[in-house]
Amino acid sequence: MSAPVVPDLHSVRNEFRNELLASGLLIDAGKPGLYGRSGLFDDIVDSLDGALTGIMAPLDAERMRFAPVYPKTEFELTDYIVSFPNLTGSINGFTGTDRDHASLITARANGEDWNDWLSPAETMLVPAVCHPLYERLSGSLPVGGRVFDLAGYCFRHEPSSDPMRLQAFRMHEFVYVGEEETAREFRDTWIVRLLVLLQELGLDARTVPANDPFFGRAGRMLARNQLADDLKLELVVPIYGDLDDGTAVGSGNCHGDHFGQSFGILAGDGSVAHGACVAYGMERVTLALLRTHGFEPASWPSDVRKRLGWAA
Amino acid sequence: MSAPVVPDLHSVRNEFRNELLASGLLIDAGKPGLYGRSGLFDDIVDSLDGALTGIMAPLDAERMRFAPVYPKTEFELTDYIVSFPNLTGSINGFTGTDRDHASLITARANGEDWNDWLSPAETMLVPAVCHPLYERLSGSLPVGGRVFDLAGYCFRHEPSSDPMRLQAFRMHEFVYVGEEETAREFRDTWIVRLLVLLQELGLDARTVPANDPFFGRAGRMLARNQLADDLKLELVVPIYGDLDDGTAVGSGNCHGDHFGQSFGILAGDGSVAHGACVAYGMERVTLALLRTHGFEPASWPSDVRKRLGWAA
Numbered sequence: 001m002s003a004p005v006v007p008d009l010h011s012v013r014n015e016f017r018n019e020l021l022a023s024g025l026l027i028d029a030g031k032p033g034l035y036g037r038s039g040l041f042d043d044i045v046d047s048l049d050g051a052l053t054g055i056m057a058p059l060d061a062e063r064m065r066f067a068p069v070y071p072k073t074e075f076e077l078t079d080y081i082v083s084f085p086n087l088t089g090s091i092n093g094f095t096g097t098d099r100d101h102a103s104l105i106t107a108r109a110n111g112e113d114w115n116d117w118l119s120p121a122e123t124m125l126v127p128a129v130c131h132p133l134y135e136r137l138s139g140s141l142p143v144g145g146r147v148f149d150l151a152g153y154c155f156r157h158e159p160s161s162d163p164m165r166l167q168a169f170r171m172h173e174f175v176y177v178g179e180e181e182t183a184r185e186f187r188d189t190w191i192v193r194l195l196v197l198l199q200e201l202g203l204d205a206r207t208v209p210a211n212d213p214f215f216g217r218a219g220r221m222l223a224r225n226q227l228a229d230d231l232k233l234e235l236v237v238p239i240y241g242d243l244d245d246g247t248a249v250g251s252g253n254c255h256g257d258h259f260g261q262s263f264g265i266l267a268g269d270g271s272v273a274h275g276a277c278v279a280y281g282m283e284r285v286t287l288a289l290l291r292t293h294g295f296e297p298a299s300w301p302s303d304v305r306k307r308l309g310w311a312a
Numbered sequence: 313m314s315a316p317v318v319p320d321l322h323s324v325r326n327e328f329r330n331e332l333l334a335s336g337l338l339i340d341a342g343k344p345g346l347y348g349r350s351g352l353f354d355d356i357v358d359s360l361d362g363a364l365t366g367i368m369a370p371l372d373a374e375r376m377r378f379a380p381v382y383p384k385t386e387f388e389l390t391d392y393i394v395s396f397p398n399l400t401g402s403i404n405g406f407t408g409t410d411r412d413h414a415s416l417i418t419a420r421a422n423g424e425d426w427n428d429w430l431s432p433a434e435t436m437l438v439p440a441v442c443h444p445l446y447e448r449l450s451g452s453l454p455v456g457g458r459v460f461d462l463a464g465y466c467f468r469h470e471p472s473s474d475p476m477r478l479q480a481f482r483m484h485e486f487v488y489v490g491e492e493e494t495a496r497e498f499r500d501t502w503i504v505r506l507l508v509l510l511q512e513l514g515l516d517a518r519t520v521p522a523n524d525p526f527f528g529r530a531g532r533m534l535a536r537n538q539l540a541d542d543l544k545l546e547l548v549v550p551i552y553g554d555l556d557d558g559t560a561v562g563s564g565n566c567h568g569d570h571f572g573q574s575f576g577i578l579a580g581d582g583s584v585a586h587g588a589c590v591a592y593g594m595e596r597v598t599l600a601l602l603r604t605h606g607f608e609p610a611s612w613p614s615d616v617r618k619r620l621g622w623a624a
Contacts, residue, residue, distance in 0.1 A: 027376060029444055030383040031435060036444065039375025039461070063351025064339060067480030068380050068465055069401075069437075071342040081426065085406040085413050089381075090430050091437065092404055093469040094397040098528040101397050114393065115432050118402050120425075121469055123343060123479070125381075125403065132341055132348065149351070153380055153465060157405040157433055167435070168379030216410040 009243040010161075016239070016291065017163040023295045032159035033167035037283075044286045044297060047308040049151075049172060051201070052280065055193050056174055061149035066132040068125060068153035068168075074135045075124040077262040083214050083222065087156040089125030092118035125155035130175045130277060134263040137177055143268030145178015147186075151282075164239060164247045164287055173279035177259070179267045180274040184254055187276040191233050191252030194278055198249070202304045203237045203288055210234035210248065231256065235280070237288040249288050250280030321555040322473075328551070328603065329475040335607045344471035345479035349595075356598045356609060359620040361463075361484060363513070364592065367505050368486055373461035378444040380437060380465035380480075386447045387436040389574040395526050395534065399468040401437030404430040437467035442487045442589060446575040449489055455580030457490015459498075463594075476551060476559045476599055485591035489571070491579045492586040496566055499588035503545050503564030506590055510561070514616045515549045515600055522546035522560065543568065547592070549600040561600050562592030 020026040027036030037045075069091065075081070081088055094101070096117060104117040126132060129150040137146070151172040158165060176186040191207060198205035210232045211223035226232055231254045236246035253276060259265065260273035267273040293300040297310075305311070332338040339348030349357075381403065387393070393400055406413070408429060416429040438444060441462040449458070463484040470477060488498040503519060510517035522544045523535035538544055543566045548558035565588060571577065572585035579585040605612040609622075617623070 027378075027448060029378060030386055030447060034379055034381060034383070034435070036376045036378045036448070039377075042375070042377050063354070064348045065351075065354050066339075066341060066348045067346055067478070069346060069467060069480045071346070074342055081406075081420065082417055085408075085416065085429075088406055088430070089433065090404045090427065091467075091469075092402045094393075094400055096397075101528055104397065105394055108393065113432075115402065117397075118400070120427050121401065123346070135342060136339060136348070155381060155403075157403075166379070168381045216413055 007243065009240055012240050012243055013162045013164075017161060019295070020163055020287075020290070025290065025295060026163060031167070032161055033165055035163070035166065040297070041286060044289060044308075045170070045282050047310065048201075048285055048289070049282065050309055051197060051307060052172060052194070053149075055197050056149065056190070059147050059149075059174060059190075061147040061174055063149045064133065065152055066126065066129065066150070068155065069123050070126050070132040072120070072122045072124050074132065077135070078131060078259070079262070080127055080131075083212070083219065084127070084156075085215055087127060087158055087213075089127075089155045089157055091121045091123045091125065093121040094118050126153065127156060128154055129171045129173045129279075133175065134177075134259045134265065137265045137273070138263050140266045141178050141268055141273055143179075145176055145182055145267060145273070148175045148177075150175060164284055166283055169284070170282040171279050172282055173277050175275065175277045177265060177273050177275045179269060180257075180271070183274040183276040187233070187252045187254050187278060190278040191235070194250055194252070194280060195235055197307075198235060198237070198285065200303075200307050201289060202301055203249075203285075203292055205235050205237050205249070206246075207233045207252075208236050208245075210251065230254075237292070239288060239291050247284065247288070248281075249284040250278070252276070252278045319555065321552055324552050324555055325474045325476075329473060331607070332475055332599075332602070337602065337607060338475060343479070344473055345477055347475070347478065352609070353598060356601060356620075357482070357594050359622065360513075360597055360601070361594065362621055363509060363619060364484060364506070365461075367509050368461065368502070371459050371461075371486060371502070373459040373486055375461045376445065377464055378438065378441065378462070380467065381435050382438050382444040384432070384434045384436050386444065389447070390443060390571070391574070392439055392443075395524070395531065396439065396468075397527050399439060399470055399525075401439075401467045401469055403433045403435045403437065405433040406430050438465065439468060440466055441483045441485045441591075445487065446489075446571045446577065449577045449585075450575050452578045453490050453580055453585055455491075457488055457494055457579060457585070460487045460489075462487060476596055478595055481596070482594040483591050484594055485589050487587065487589045489577060489585050489587045491581060492569075492583070495586040495588040499545070499564045499566050499590060502590040503547070506562055506564070506592060507547055509619075510547060510549070510597065512615075512619050513597075513601060514613055515561075515597075515604055517547050517549050517561070518558075519545045519564075520548050520557075522563065542566075549604070551600060551603050559596065559600070560593075561596040562590070564588070564590045
């Protein structure tokens with residue numbers, strides 16, 4: 001008689017990943033955390049995003065879309081390299097001559113690495129869709145602040161076999177920049193609306209106090225402060241049963257005056273602007289829906305289908 | 313009496329760029345060729361993409377979407393670094409210890425560059441949306457081949473003040489991989505359908521034989537061969553009047569057996585697979601529409617509005 005098999009987190013994650021690949025919803029793109037997505041997968045993303053845009057409509061947010069690449073000068077102002085060096089993506093390019101290129105090709109033909117012929121392009125991969133926004137707001141905001149609707153690709157260098165953790169993923173984020181009190185109110189109001197939407201979609205979602213994964217020993221203190229000041233709430237959904245505390249599929253954050261200070265943004269009352277955001281990971285929520293309701297959207301519960309704008 | 317002002321290409325491009333920024337359709341993102349886009353801009357992109365998807369529907373293409381980042385091992389197989397080193401984007405990250413991070417921070421605090429603390433992440437930015445596809449096709453294809461519908465961000469390191477030339481832009485591409493004869497037929501058929509769509513949208517579009525901007529002296533021969541073998545057709549629209557030969561907003565290409573050879577892909581008849589594609593630049597066509605019909609889509613010609621699925 002063999003001992004009962006106790007599932008462990010690693011194998012359950014692998015199993016979910018393999019099921020997604022076998023179904024064709026995700027396509028192995030050759031590196032941990034890099035996938036192609038099927039048309040069906042992105043149809044779910046689009047419907048989900050339609051539902052989100054619907055609940056956020058009262059904000060009358062200014063829609064802006066930025067590319068996944070932005071200037072290093074702006075990256076520097078966020079101090080991201082201090083807090084999250086391990087997640088950073090920096091871009092190198094080739095600016096050499098014909099002769100430099102010839103030596104690059106010779107080195108490559110000899111099986112050598114050709115990275116030494118590249119140099120920093122002074123651009124970075126965008127780690128959160130709001131980062132390219134702040135430099136645009138330098139100066140004074142109107143009284144009451146401004147609200148933005150931002151979406152696009154983010155990059156985080158954290159290769160993982162967990163299909164919930166991608167190196168390149170899409171985030172949809174609503175950002176308030178303005179007065180301090182309004183900022184926290186914004187976060188507290190709209191994180192609940194997003195929570196309700198996720199629950200209407202049949203997800204067992206809840207909000208939990210959280211902290212960002214600040215790097216290293218110094219980072220532990222930053223994390224503690226963030227928790228103590230109630231600056232970060234995560235929207236968590238159970239993906240792997242009791243094996244972990246659930247996976248964050250969205251969050252609501254008070255940025256304090258971090259971006260206001262760094263980018264020289266003043267609120268309408270003349271104080272340094274505060275910021276807050278509510279955001280969700282477009283692939284993460286989609287994966288949570290697939291995990292919860294199965295891989296056949298046609299047979300998802302009729303109220304979920306209706307909430308996604310599909311024929312019930 | 314002053315001499316009449318003769319407009320030159322550089323100043324006319326700058327003027328177009330400044331008009332786009334003043335209108336808010338594009339948002340200066342801090343580097344040549346990097347922009348934010350307004351909600352209105354992306355509404356046009358979405359409608360345009362809907363019209364394109366409509367005409368391409370008979371292909372019943374397999375939809376796949378890849379992230380803008382892919383493995384260096386696959387980039388290597390395309391020989392892109394030989395042909396277009398100057399357009400390449402390579403990603404570096406930080407994988408050091410707490411102590412390494414401390415020295416990075418010290419260097420940064422002293423105003424030094426911290427690039428030396430990063431190392432290659434073995435990933436690259438995607439230069440064309442079909443590049444992450446081919447490794448997935450390694451092996452044998454069915455007789456008749458396969459057709460794919462791919463879309464997403466591409467990166468090309470070519471900073472320019474011309475708003476038609478972006479460092480990060482979106483491409484929608486239909487790709488055939490299979491038998492040689494079918495590949496050329498695919499290109500010749502669908503480039504014309506795309507041309508007709510652009511003309512229906514009121515663009516003064518035409519196809520011209522073209523070549524890719526292969527790098528350096530050796531590249532000139534590659535370019536000549538590509539032209540001589542009629543491998544590349546560009547869809548060109550006049551953007552700057554008579555000041556240049558128009559701007560490419562799309563293309564149809566015969567890849568020959570380049571990707572088939574490199575990635576070990578066999579056609580259904582056992583020969584090395586050939587490939588072809590028809591693609592358009594989502595921002596480029598949108599900018600061509602704005603240049604042609606003006607910055608107020610509400611007052612665009614009613615047949616153009618109708619073709620985009622808008623109330624006429």
